[in-house]
Amino acid sequence: MTTQSKVNNIFYKEGQKLLVAVDCIVFGFNRGKLKLLIMERKIEPQKGKWSLIGGFVQKDESLDQAAYRILQACTGIHDMHLDQLYAFGEVDRDTGGRVVSVAYYSLINLELFEQELLKEYNAKWINIDDIPELALDHNKMANSALEALQKQASIKPIGFELLPEKFTLPQLQLLYEAIYNRKMDKRNFQKKILKNDLLIKLDEKDKSTSKKGAYLYRFDLDKYSKIKSNEDSFYIKV
């Protein structure tokens, strides 16, 4: 092959247009369990199988916008937290044709979730350690998302997203234990989480899980947004 034709082959080669999808791994937290939102797949191939929430990217919307559009439609929530996870691009990942899928993951406060959408879309929340076989490569996506969540949970205060505005320390600890699938010592956990100085202790107690009641806290959003630019503003060793 000549030099010029090599260059041609690599750089001038006509692009072939592909379908681009987004799939969303949506996490929620309730009663000490980390949950994943799945729905019945609406299109071929594998129509009717459980799958992540997804759709095709349109020509006039960005990847982020497509993910937001789909997630907003499926949860009823606005301004939710959304992170890109990974682009899945195996040739045969979708048996119906060549589709590149960009996966996003999102943390949802279940109190804001519109439950009636479950029926509308034939969707459900399942426990994270009870995920059925999903369509295409969606199990792989969900597993990657869980790994990403584990990394994120140690460097960002993700309780912001998954818990109600007011929550107790035992609740927050249950969240971390669910994410890492591991029991933690409550004294050490509280020391580590409070050291970040992003929690405000309230005078109220939540008595829904014990007779004594546990103090409610809320995140100091002001303080967090002020120091957010500094990536090291939160850290919890797990």
Next chain:
Amino acid sequence: MTTQSKVNNIFYKEGQKLLVAVDCIVFGFNRGKLKLLIMERKIEPQKGKWSLIGGFVQKDESLDQAAYRILQACTGIHDMHLDQLYAFGEVDRDTGGRVVSVAYYSLINLELFEQELLKEYNAKWINIDDIPELALDHNKMANSALEALQKQASIKPIGFELLPEKFTLPQLQLLYEAIYNRKMDKRNFQKKILKNDLLIKLDEKDKSTSKKGAYLYRFDLDKYSKIKSNEDSFYIKV
């Protein structure tokens, strides 16, 4: 809007096919400097401007394969380390039309790089703190890749990729200092790097940078591949 038409709109909406590209951020290390490989852009728009190495994904190749194909062509290296960075999908990121680009980054041992390819492709290595204005959103990509490299360097022994097979501890420290753009204490650095127990001290010395000479080391690839499955097998606090 009726429920059914909402469902139609989200899930059945015809996918619109888009161009998908890969762009590669290629790092090298030489004489204490971290380097980035850039080349003259070969296609419109912004033809002739400096840019990352990239090309279009073909219908019969995965994203990874496309990145590998392009990188292999531009460096002459086989089996190089390649990590997906992020999918850039703003609508107007390519002024020539809608293109979603999946960015990959790679660490290259400059001893293996085929220098004659620089002329062939009109490419060059530039210092990481001396990056010119690049085409499209390529500066953003390069910055993200550097951040990813910083994260990676603390949890994976990336010296494997960027240094020759035999190297000295001062060399390795220069690499870390270049990645983090910060001077480090050599005693503490050596303690931390040696604690991972992945370096083998050789009897040879490299006298190219001092009269006394510095001991050469090599990575214990066997040990690393055995424990690689365990993500925590390497750690250096930076």
Next chain:
DNA sequence: GCAAAAGTGTTAGAACTACACCCATGC
């Protein structure tokens, strides 16, 4: 003999882990 880079050890502070008992209250 001296300049230039390589090699080496200690100490004080911070962070982490492990661990057990009392408290408040609804029943």
Next chain:
DNA sequence: GCATGGGTGTAGTTCTAACACTTTTGC
């Protein structure tokens, strides 16, 4: 009054950061 979950402190260990002098050898 007792069962249940919530709250709290300490001691030993490990990790980290700061810091300076000696060694080697080509010139």
